[in-house]
Amino acid sequence: MIFEIGEKIFRVMKAFREPRIATKDIVKEPAHKSPIFRGRHVVKYEICTGCDACNKICPVDAIKMKPLPIKRPNKVPEVNLAICIFCGLCEDVCPTKPEKAIKLAGGDIEMITDGTNNALDNFWVRVEIPQEWIEKKKKEEEEKAAKRKAKQEALLKGAANTMGKDEK
Ligand code: SF4
Ligand code: SF4
Known part of the structure; x- marks a missing residue:
């Protein structure tokens, strides 16, 4: 016990005497890839059917849909990358063909926060849909x-005409 405390004190004193300078700016370059x-x-x-399979799996x-x-x-998926484990099951299960409506193909992402919970909002993959597209789809559905x-x-x-003839 005393030995462990002594070792910790030694390590802290060593850290103060020989501070290690960060050699990599992880905001500018990935820590690892x-x-x-x-x-x-x-x-x-545009090709999502709103089937919910990605969400369920x-x-x-x-x-979140x-x-x-x-x-x-009637709904599309949005992904919280702060929770995601990048397993790819959502892409695997997506039934759209020949192209998947959800795909892990968006290039690098730096998961760096300023240490506050608010920053976690930066890690959402949001789906922004133009209003014109919505209006066009509404019109198509009405038609x-x-x-x-x-x-x-x-x-x-x-059918009514046929029944009328039969009765005569
Ligand atoms: S890749 Fe992420 S969002 Fe997709 S199923 Fe896996 S954990 Fe969920
Ligand atoms: S992304 Fe694919 S699995 Fe998810 S709701 Fe759309 S069609 Fe279904």
């Missing part, structure tokens, strides 16, 4: 719904 790092997430909202609950005011996709309705009405009318 893993050869297997695939990059941060890229979300293609995420083992650490790093994905952002709701959209359209039917398909499709109108076509479906017209088709159903025509079918009903046809």
Whole structure:
């Protein structure tokens, strides 16, 4: 016990006598770069179906679905990289073909904070969708719904006519 305390005091005194200067500016250059790092997430909202599979499979609950005011996709994933373990399961499970709507392909990311919780917000992969795109999708959905309705009405009318003929 006394020996351990003595050793610690010695180490602290040594650190004061011979301070070690940082040799690397980690804000400017990565502290380390893993050869297997695939990059941060890229979300293609244009092809996402909002199926929620990426969110459901995420083992650490790093994905939150952002709701959209359209039917398909009615939500898209956003990723909290401060929680993510970069396992890639979200990409593997994404059903869109030939391209994945969520992909770990976004290049490097420096996970450096100023030590405050607020800085963790910087690590979200946010999906910003232009309002024009939303309006275009809304219009397409309205047109499709109108076509479906017209088709159903025509079918009903046809069926009613057939029944009328049969009764005569
Ligand atoms: S890479 Fe893994 S941990 Fe990160 S968001 Fe995707 S499923 Fe979740
Ligand atoms: S990114 Fe892929 S898995 Fe996730 S909601 Fe969109 S289509 Fe589904």
